[in-house]
Amino acid sequence: MKALEHAHFGHVDTGALRDTDIIWRGTSQVGDDEVEVLLWAGPSSAPDAGELDDLAACLTGLPALDAAARAALRTYLDGDRSFVDFHLEELEGSGAAGRLVREAAGDEVGTAAFVAAMRLNGVGLWLGGVSDRPPVVLDYVFEPDLSDQILAVGATRHGAVASVDWES
Structure with missing residues (x-):
């Protein structure tokens, strides 16, 4: 069956799709x-x-998923600060980057402070068979007006965090 009515998503129909596309x-x-x-x-x-x-x-x-994703982001960035360092260097003196550096008062900007400054930019939900990635993807950005870099947190359809990937 290629169509059904759903309480949250309404009428969901994949019958006319020729390529991967947004259906809701x-x-x-x-x-x-x-x-x-x-x-x-x-x-x-x-x-x-x-x-x-x-x-x-x-x-x-x-x-709750956002909180779990942010915990995964902190763990990821604790293991590899490249994303943090890239943004602090590239956006030196900009709004959020400048504030984080000032608040660190000469110390290294902590990953917890950096993750707290990140914004959840969007959520992608992927029906089965479309992608080999996790079906729930939360895109986090830092200063989105100045950077196109994303940390994408993948989660299972049951809300368990499965991955963190740096994308642009």
Whole structure:
């Protein structure tokens, strides 16, 4: 079956897809921020009510998933500071980078402070069969007006963090 009605996503139809595309667009609230959410599918995708229920639950629990993703980001950056150092060097003196350096008062900017300054820029949900990556991807950015670099946190459809990848 290529179409179904879902309580959260509404009418979900993959029958006319020739390529991977967005089949639903919405927003979710995380703290004071409204975050864009995109549901992706491909021609081989068949909407499954259980899978959609799990993805909707990830959105309902987005504040908790955001907290888990930020913990994974801190661990990732504690192991490799390249993303932090790149941004502090490239954006030296800019708004958030300058503030973090001033607050560090001569010490190294900590990964916890850096992650706290990052913004959740968007959430991608991927129906099964579209990608070999985790089906939930949270994109985090630092000073998005000045940098196109992203740390993408992948999670399972049940909300368990599975990966962190540096993308641009």
